[in-house]
Amino acid sequence: MRIRRYAPQDLEQMLQLLYDTVHNINIKDYSPEQVDVWAPKEPEVEKWSGFFENNICYVAEIDDKIVGFGDLTEKGYLNTLYTHKDFQRKGIGSALLKAFESEARNLGVSEITTEASITARPFFEKHDFVCVKKQNKEYKGMVFINFLMKKSLR
Numbered sequence: 001m002r003i004r005r006y007a008p009q010d011l012e013q014m015l016q017l018l019y020d021t022v023h024n025i026n027i028k029d030y031s032p033e034q035v036d037v038w039a040p041k042e043p044e045v046e047k048w049s050g051f052f053e054n055n056i057c058y059v060a061e062i063d064d065k066i067v068g069f070g071d072l073t074e075k076g077y078l079n080t081l082y083t084h085k086d087f088q089r090k091g092i093g094s095a096l097l098k099a100f101e102s103e104a105r106n107l108g109v110s111e112i113t114t115e116a117s118i119t120a121r122p123f124f125e126k127h128d129f130v131c132v133k134k135q136n137k138e139y140k141g142m143v144f145i146n147f148l149m150k151k152s153l154r
């Protein structure tokens, strides 16, 4: 597996990965209506490319296939972290997170925060994130439970 920086030509594969992961993995914890709002068939391409271009964005690749990605703001907020539905529990999320932690340390950021899905919470706990609070986040008229979590880098 190789971790590298995002390039604009990755976007299409990443949005397909996001759709497939949300509809096959997050569906265990969220309703069909919620996953349709989270990852609609027609993605908001401009919104996502804006995140990936403006934030620090890495993709994980195996044999030129994108198997995971994430993006981190310069303030240490982990905005996304997704592993391909067929590559879950193989260490890809951990490898990406390690790259982001090292990037955050280099930026002098003292903690990483994220808003973890119900699905991702055990992953972040395993990596020493603590839950700050449970949230009912409203997005496009639907309420999503997630968890504000943080990890000190000191």
Ligand SMILES: CC(C)(COP(=O)(O)OP(=O)(O)OC[C@H]1O[C@@H](n2cnc3c(N)ncnc32)[C@H](O)[C@@H]1OP(=O)(O)O)[C@@H](O)C(=O)NCCC(=O)NCCS
Residues within 6 Å of the ligand: 021, 022, 025, 026, 079, 080, 081, 082, 083, 084, 087, 088, 089, 090, 091, 092, 093, 094, 095, 115, 116, 117, 119, 120, 122, 123, 124, 126
């Ligand atoms: C969260 C996510 C990115 C983790 O990626 P991953 O590549 O599967 O994670 P790893 O293989 O590195 O997992 C490392 C460890 O975290 C823990 N972990 C990961 N997923 C877990 C789960 N569903 N339940 C319990 N523990 C879990 C385990 O200890 C795991 O080690 P193990 O497999 O040896 O037991 C992935 O599950 C995902 O894509 N989830 C759906 C999208 C999502 O909700 N993203 C975050 C919110 S935006």
